[in-house]
């Protein structure tokens with residue numbers, strides 16, 4: 001992890017200079033913003049030596065890349081205000097060629113993602129009838145007018161800082177907000193030739209019974225960072241209509257005279273390429289039966305996003321989508337040989353995106369291997385991927401906007417902690433344990449642990465265990481805690497990890513998952529067998545739904561979305577050596593895995609992600 005990513009620091013944001021200016025209640029400029037730390041969660045990397053152009057060696061594809069950042073796709077879980085600030089602090093200012101965003105539309109809808117347990121209906125039963133897990137609110141799209149405008153204004157201001165001087169910005173919206181957003185964009189980017197197009201995406205859908213014309217389009221507002229015409233624009237063509245062709249007076253072939261006087265016939269551009277593409281695009285909406293469909297309610301068609309990327313960026317360029325949803329932009333970038341950064345506040349979105357990207361990269365790796373030995377690239381070969389790896393990060397929303405004292409009060413109330421105001425270090429007690437609330441402006445780090453150890457040393461007679469309450473934890477701190485707790489009869493550390501979640505009044509207690517996993521080594525093979533998985537969050541959700549009946553899940557595999565194994569875990573980043581991600585909902589994970597055994601002393605880590613996106617991690621030392 002880069003040193004940078006560990007320290008909060010301020011980054012500057014340029015003032016919007018465009019005119020006219022829209023105003024709203026509570027409008028605030030944004031001159032500085034704090035970049036909070038990011039933690040690496042996991043890394044996916046295909047071992048193939050032919051892996052894209054990410055393995056180094058080929059030209060200077062990554063020479064413009066911040067040197068402390070891993071070369072490959074970057075996927076961030078967190079509020080994009082924090083993530084964009086983090087990217088600025090990490091050296092991405094001016095590096096992004098194209099930003100495409102498809103933010104919440106302020107449509108008054110609450111988007112929901114259907115979450116189902118895995119398995120064929122009927123084989124996996126929950127006491128009651130159905131196995132549907134109910135709906136997981138994907139994100140809340142209800143905004144007070146003014147806060148929506150402030151929300152978008154801030155994101156546009158920060159995102160512009162990341163754009164290259166010849167970069168483009170495309171904002172996908174609909175008619176409910178396009179008029180306001182266009183004003184915001186004029187203000188942030190300037191209205192002097194920076195506005196390039198309003199592209200109408202026209203799609204068909206079933207008629208509704210409204211007393212107005214049926215809305216069948218979205219609006220894509222395209223701006224360039226500067227007005228000097230240096231931006232990338234790859235001309236696209238569409239088939240000319242018969243009318244256009246006949247308007248050429250039937251001269252379907254143009255006669256040209258060559259230098260030596262012979263006459264040659266050539267097709268007109270209209271006939272060979274079609275006419276230059278217009279700003280109204282008809283593209284089918286993402287179809288529930290399509291191969292690409294992810295159950296993400298606002299998933300956009302890959303064809304639409306690919307078209308934007310093809311026109312407004314070149315191969316190898318860096319593409320950013322900080323409202324990435326199901327990951328369509330990252331998938332399009334990956335397929336078209338571009339580099340990419342994605343971000344979403346919703347864990348389900350990150351999970352969906354990661355899953356899609358793993359699939360695309362695996363297909364690309366297989367295709368690359370199959371083509372090895374072909375000396376000449378064939379014309380129809382798809383673009384070579386820039387990378388066959390990506391890392392997932394979390395940037396927590398530490399900016400709680402409340403003082404530490406208030407946060408302690410809130411957390412204590414929430415967890416039933418009795419405050420002890422006379423103790424200068426510990427915040428209270430609960431059930432015979434001392435309680436320490438780690439300041440919420442950073443995740444729990446080994447430094448906090450060292451401070452705690454030093455404190456306990458000053459209290460030789462203290463025998464009580466300690467409950468640590470934190471907002472997020474660095475992987476290295478988790479390892480520190482495991483080592484510390486080993487063979488310790490007193491003063492054991494217990495962790496309560498809180499997460500910020502506005503839906504639950506700011507702070508919720510995290511109920512961890514548990515699993516029974518057997519890992520053994522036989523000769524040169526490593527055997528991993530998952531025997532049971534319990535997800536309290538899912539059970540809680542089902543119990544809420546089932547009312548008086550207690551939910552029972554007959555097969556643990558129904559609650560598991562995927563299993564990931566890292567055979568050489570370094571305690572910091574999860575490097576995926578095996579991923580078991582059944583593609584279809586009715587399929588279950590395998591549960592038994594055989595891998596080549598890593599050398600003695602290596603740490604094997606098994607990660608299980610449930611159908612709500614919660615994670616369980618177990619580590620095992622190879623003997």
Ligand SMILES: C[S@@+](CC[C@H](N)C(=O)[O-])C[C@H]1O[C@@H](n2cnc3c(N)ncnc32)[C@H](O)[C@@H]1O
Pocket residue numbers: 078079080081102103104105138139296298299300301322323324325326327328329343344345346349
């Ligand atoms: C309309 S969806 C994007 C869909 C995406 N284009 C696709 O094809 O799947 C908007 C996304 O923005 C995310 N979002 C909303 N507020 C956010 C925030 N403050 N930071 C990051 N993501 C946010 C939502 O979780 C949601 O996934």
